[in-house]
Amino acid sequence: MTSTAIRFADARTMPWLGGGGITHELARHPAEGDFGWRLSVAEVQQDGAFSRLDGVDRVIVLCSTGRMVLQTPDVIELQRFSPYSFDGGTEVSCAVPDGPTRDFNVMTRRGRYVADVATVVGDGARIEVPTGAQVFAFCMDGAVTCGAELSTFDLAQLDEPTTVDARKGAAAVITIREC
Numbered sequence: 001m002t003s004t005a006i007r008f009a010d011a012r013t014m015p016w017l018g019g020g021g022i023t024h025e026l027a028r029h030p031a032e033g034d035f036g037w038r039l040s041v042a043e044v045q046q047d048g049a050f051s052r053l054d055g056v057d058r059v060i061v062l063c064s065t066g067r068m069v070l071q072t073p074d075v076i077e078l079q080r081f082s083p084y085s086f087d088g089g090t091e092v093s094c095a096v097p098d099g100p101t102r103d104f105n106v107m108t109r110r111g112r113y114v115a116d117v118a119t120v121v122g123d124g125a126r127i128e129v130p131t132g133a134q135v136f137a138f139c140m141d142g143a144v145t146c147g148a149e150l151s152t153f154d155l156a157q158l159d160e161p162t163t164v165d166a167r168k169g170a171a172a173v174i175t176i177r178e179c
Contacts, residue, residue, distance in 0.1 A: 003137070003147035003156040008041065011153075020048040023105075026155045027136070037115065037176050038107045039136060041153050044068065047095045053088030059106040059117045060084050061172055063140045063153075066098035078103075081140055081170050083117040102153075104138055106174055114177055120144075121170040128161050134176045137162075142169020 011024035021044045028038040041063075062068050062078040070076045070084070071093045078084055086092065088107065108115045119140070127146075129135045135158045139150035145165045148156045152169070164171050 003158050003162060005148040005150065006155040006157070008151070008153035008155075011041070017051060018048065020044070020046045024153070026138075026153075027157070029134075034109070035107065036109045037113045038105070039138070039155060039174065040105045040107075042103050042105055043100060044094060044096050044103065045100045048093065050092040050094060052091060053107065055110050056088030057108050057110050057115070058086055058088045059115060060086075061104040061117065061119070061140065062101060063104055063170075064101045066096060066101045068101050068103065069095040069097065071095075081119050081121055081172075083119065083172070085117075104140060104153075104172055106176075108176065111179055114179055116175045118173045119170065120164050120166040120173060122167055127158060127164050127173055129158055130175065130177075132177065136174040136176075137164045138172040138174065140170040140172055142166075144169050144171040146171070 006026050011026050013024050024041040026039045028035045061083050062080050068078045106115045137146040137156045139154050144150045146156050147162050
């Protein structure tokens with residue numbers, strides 16, 4: 001089975017423009033300029049506002065055990081390993097009442113790409129790779145196998161049908177399609 005691993009240690013790391021956190025960019029398309037889609041891990045170090053990204057659809061998955069509460073104006077307490085989707089152009093503030101957290105982010109440029117995010121926790125799931133789609137497995141915690149051995153925050157691009165085995169951890173499976 002074919003998969004290409006992208007190690008968290010090799011991620012491109014950058015501080016947030018407004019402070020308060022760090023982004024570790026694992027994959028993006030295209031590689032330079034404005035992204036069509038982007039996969040990253042964020043370290044949220046303190047309460048604050050998310051950057052507004054007009055025209056971008058976002059999915060966030062809390063990976064750490066601390067709490068993360070979003071105000072959108074609704075109040076949403078994120079559940080660990082449960083994807084939450086929202087419009088990147090929405091004003092969102094974030095509170096981390098238990099201290100710093102880490103989350104996984106999927107961002108797609110609306111009208112160009114769409115992403116589906118599913119989670120696999122403590123089990124194996126057979127993942128089909130649809131024609132014309134890019135499919136990734138992300139290790140949210142522990143260890144995951146998917147043709148590659150992934151540790152926490154590693155990512156793999158899957159090129160053919162694969163079983164994502166998360167019996168020793170938790171995984172997110174991301175499918176990105178052009179519109």
